[in-house]
C-alpha cells in the first residue's frame with residue numbers, strides 16, 4: 001500500500017483529505033506542521049501532500065528534507081504565484097484549494113506512477129553464496145518493490161515481507177540490510193520453520209547454564225548475535241507463542257533476557273520478518289499475537305508471485321540460464337521455441353526458485369545446443385494448479401484433492417503422497433522446484449512426515 005503524509009494545519013481539511021485517500025486504499029498519516037513532519041522519517045513516504053502556508057515553516061521547507069519523496073503543494077487560488085515558486089523550488093506539482101476530489105486523486109495517482117517509473121532501478125544484492133547480483137524483473141509490481149527497498153532500507157524501521165515461497169523474500173531482506181546504515185554489521189538469517197519448536201526460544205534468545213535439561217553451558221542467542229545489525233526472521237508465522245512474547249519485548253523495550261536468567265541486556269537490532277501466511281488472519285485464530293503483528297508491520301513489502309509477472313518470466317529465465325550455463329561450462333545453450341512458450345505458460349507454484357531449478361536441469365540434460373521442454377522437467381501440469389494466496393492457512397490432513405482446482409498446498413500434498421515411495425527427498429524437491437529444506441518444512445507444516453520406506457537421497 002502506498003504511504004502518503006498530509007501536512008495541513010486546518011483539521012477539517014486534513015481529516016477530509018485523509019478519509020478520501022484512505023477510501024482509495026492509500027495508507028495515510030497526518031501532521032499539523034512542517035516541524036512535525038520533519039520529526040518523521042520522511043523517506044518512508046511515497047508522497048507528501050503539504051499546505052503551502054503553515055504555522056512555522058512553510059510546506060516548501062519539506063522539499064529538500066523529504067527528497068527523494070515528492071512533495072505536492074496545496075495552495076489557495078489567491079497564492080498562485082507562490083505555487084509557481086514552489087514548483088521552482090522542486091515541488092512535484094501543486095493543487096489549488098478548494099480542490100475537486102477526482103482532480104486530487106488523479107494528481108496523486110499520476111505522481112505515484114511517475115515515481116515508480118523514475119526510481120525503479122533493481123538493487124544489487126550479495127546473495128547467501130557471497131556472489132553479487134542484481135534483482136531481476138521489470139514489471140510494475142517489481143518496480144514498486146525496488147522503490148520500497150530503496151526508501152525503506154535507510155529508515156531503520158521494522159519490515160514485514162510477504163510473498164509465496166521462492167518469490168525472493170530473503171533476497172529482499174539482504175538488499176534492505178545491505179543498503180542500510182547497518183550494512184557493515186551482521187545480518188543474521190533465521191528460518192523459524194526449520195528450528196524445532198522446543199529449541200527455538202533458546203536458539204533465538206540464548207540460555208543460562210542449567211536453564212533446562214541438557215543446557216550444560218550458557219549460550220548466546222541469535223538475537224544477541226545480531227546486535228548492531230539486522231535480524232531476518234523468515235517464516236515468522238511459525239514462531240510459537242512464547243517466543244512471540246519474548247520477541248515483542250525485544251521490539252518494545254530493546255531488551256533481551258536469556259532463558260533461565262533474571263538479567264536483561266540491551267540490544268540494538270533491526271528486525272526484518274518474512275512470511276507466506278496472512279499474519280492478521282493467524283492472529284484472529286489466536287496463532288499469532290496481534291500486538292506483535294502491528295509491531296512488525298511498520299513497513300510492508302509484498303512480492304508478487306512469478307505467474308503474475310508476465311514478461312518477467314522470460315527475462316529472468318534468460319539471465320538465470322546464462323548463469324547456469326557458466327556454472328556448468330555449457331556457454332551458448334539456448335531455449336527452444338517450445339521451451340520458451342512452456343516457461344511462459346507454466347504457473348510456477350515454486351516461483352523464481354522453481355524456475356532456477358528447471359533451468360539448471362535443462363542445462364545439465366540438454367544434448368545439443370538447444371534446451372527442449374523435456375529437459376526442463378517441469379512438474380506435471382495435467383493437474384490444474386492454483387497456487388495458494390499468501391493468506392492461505394495450511395490444511396493439516398491430506399485429503400484427496402479436486403484435480404480441477406488444486407491449491408498449491410493441495411498440489412504439494414498430492415504430489416508428495418503419490419511419489420514419495422518412488423522418489424528420494426532430493427528428487428521430490430527438484431520436481432516441486434523447492435529446496436530440500438523447504439520440502440522438510442512443508443512436510444512438518446502439513447503433517448506428512450517423511451515415510452521410512454521412501455528411498456534415501458543419493
Ligand SMILES: Nc1ncnc2c1ncn2[C@@H]1O[C@H](COP(=O)(O)OP(=O)(O)OP(=O)(O)O)[C@@H](O)[C@H]1O
Nearest residue numbers: 135136137164165166167168169170171352353438
Ligand atoms: N527478482 C529476483 N531476481 C533474481 N533472483 C531471484 C529473484 N527473486 C528470487 N530470486 C532467486 O530465487 C531463489 C529463491 O529466492 P529466496 O530464497 O529469496 O525466496 P524466498 O521467498 O525467501 O523463499 P522461501 O520462502 O522458500 O524461503 C534464490 O536463489 C534467489 O536468488
